[in-house]
Amino acid sequence: xxxxxxLSKNILQTKGMIDMFLKDFSDADMLFRPAKTAxxxxxxxxxxxxxxxxxxxxxxxxxxxxxxxxxxxGKSKASIDDPAFSPAKRNCSVDSMGxxxxxxxx
Numbered sequence: 322x323x324x325x326x327x328l329s330k331n332i333l334q335t336k337g338m339i340d341m342f343l344k345d346f347s348d349a350d351m352l353f354r355p356a357k358t359a360x361x362x363x364x365x366x367x368x369x370x371x372x373x374x375x376x377x378x379x380x381x382x383x384x385x386x387x388x389x390x391x392x393x394x395g396k397s398k399a400s401i402d403d404p405a406f407s408p409a410k411r412n413c414s415v416d417s418m419g420x421x422x423x424x425x426x427x
Contacts, residue, residue: 323380326381328377348409348410351363364401368394368399370394
């Protein structure tokens with residue numbers, strides 16, 4: 322098993338936990354900040370997607386992702402609370418290889 326396959330497997334194993342944790346979240350909940358300096362859940366998910374993409378492609382550049390590094394989820398954008406800036410919860414998913422999909426609209 323390659324390093325990229327191992328990372329994908331581990332990501333999929335945590336998918337159930339993430340799904341369970343977020344299943345009752347509304348789009349408004351996804352943008353809620355539990356503290357003034359905390360990041361909201363949708364930014365955390367997008368940042369995680371970027372991080373996973375970076376780790377996997379570093380291990381194996383041949384692994385294809387459906388998205389490029391999404392600049393909406395970099396540190397400089399963490400303070401943005403505008404719902405139009407972030408994808409709705411229904412537009413965030415993990416495919417069978419553990420790759421995140423973040424559609425912009427839908």
